[in-house]
Amino acid sequence: MQFLAYILIYPILWLVSILPFRLLYSVSDGLYVILYHVIGYRKNVVKENLKLAFPNKSNEELNSIRKKFYHHLCDMVLESIKSMTITEAQMRKRFTFSNVELIQQLEKENRSVALMCAHYGSWEWIFILQTYMSVKGYAIYKRLANKYFDRLVKRIRAKYNSHLITTKESISVLKRAKNNGEIAMCGFVSDQSPKAEKAFHWNEFMGITVPVHTGAEMLAKKLDMSVVFFGVKKLKRGFYETTFKTIAYHPQDYKDYEITDIFLKLVEDQINEAPEFYLWTHKRWKHRDKVPTDYNSKQ
Incomplete structure (x- = not known):
């Protein structure tokens, strides 16, 4: 069944990926109508998340953010499909870096x-x-779940010498790289909601106390990796600019969870500046009622 699904869906994805950007975003506009107005994909989740994060905004303001978010979400879906066939030159034009020399300097310093x-x-x-x-x-x-699509995603990323690894693989793979004298760069999307019962750290995120992923910080300390945050601005449709900010050059110099807390604050700043570009469909605050009884005593 997995292979059947792959051979049926893959040609459609490929055809969408070769569309010129103007047509691609026309498809995105159509997808917006379906997701937002017809299906109502996770509208209640988005509505609740926005109310939690912005209790002082009016309903009109929240509705405006919600609609803009769904437009952006649909763009993201189509842009991820476009990754199948987009050229390096196109991507370099559309995804730029304001200070890539910061990362290049860290490379020079091994x-x-x-x-x-x-x-x-x-x-x-x-x-x-x-x-x-x-x-x-x-x-x-x-x-x-589908191993054929999993291979496809890995193949797309490998075009630029990037390799996908699971959480379980991360320690062994990066430790082996360090032992071999390899300088590596590893990306972590670190704002997800961990399981409450397995969380080591809780802190406020958008004014709400939640469990926080600490894996990136712990791994950086274990392997002596400099920690860098990258923030993204959407300049206009299909064009983004990333800015890097060093959080910790030597992570061992920071107290436990201090790096994670700095990261969360930087994410909050992004959200407050342009909230429509955050992924409001995931249940980031679902464990807000499970705060440990000793949390306040640790502050």
Whole structure:
């Protein structure tokens, strides 16, 4: 069944991917009508998340953010499909870096990098960063249920010398790279909601206390990787600009969870500046009622 689904769906995805951008975004506009007005994909989740994050905004303001978000979400879906056939020149034009020299300098200093980001703006096209670097790139991801589509995604990323690894593989793969003297860059999308019972750290995110993923920080400390945040701005439809900010050059110099808390604050700043570009469909605050009883005593 997996292979049947693949051979039926893949040609459609490929045909969509070769569309000129003008037509691609026309398809995105149509998808918006279906997702938002017809299906109502996760509208209640988005509505609740926005109310939680912005309790002082009016219903009119929240409705405006919600509609803009769904337009952006549909663009992201089509842009991820476009990744199948987009050329390097096109991607370099559409996904730019304001200060890529910061990452290049870390490479010159033989520093491996833990690159932290959130589900904000566009994280699909960040892999073009590899064309500016000579180090090997890794990205933590969740393996797809369909092994054929999983291979497809890995093949797309490998075009730019980026390699997808699962959370379980990350320690062994990156430790082996370090032992071999390899300078590596690993990307972490670190704003997801971990399981409450397995969380090591809780903190406020958009004013709400939630469990926080600390894997990127812990791995960076274990392997002595400089920690860098990348923030993304959507300049206009189909065009993004990334800016890097060093969080910790030597992560061992920071107290436990301090790096993670700095990261969360940077994500909040992005969201407050342009909230429509955050991924409001995921249930980031679902564990807000499970705060440990000793949380306040640790502050």
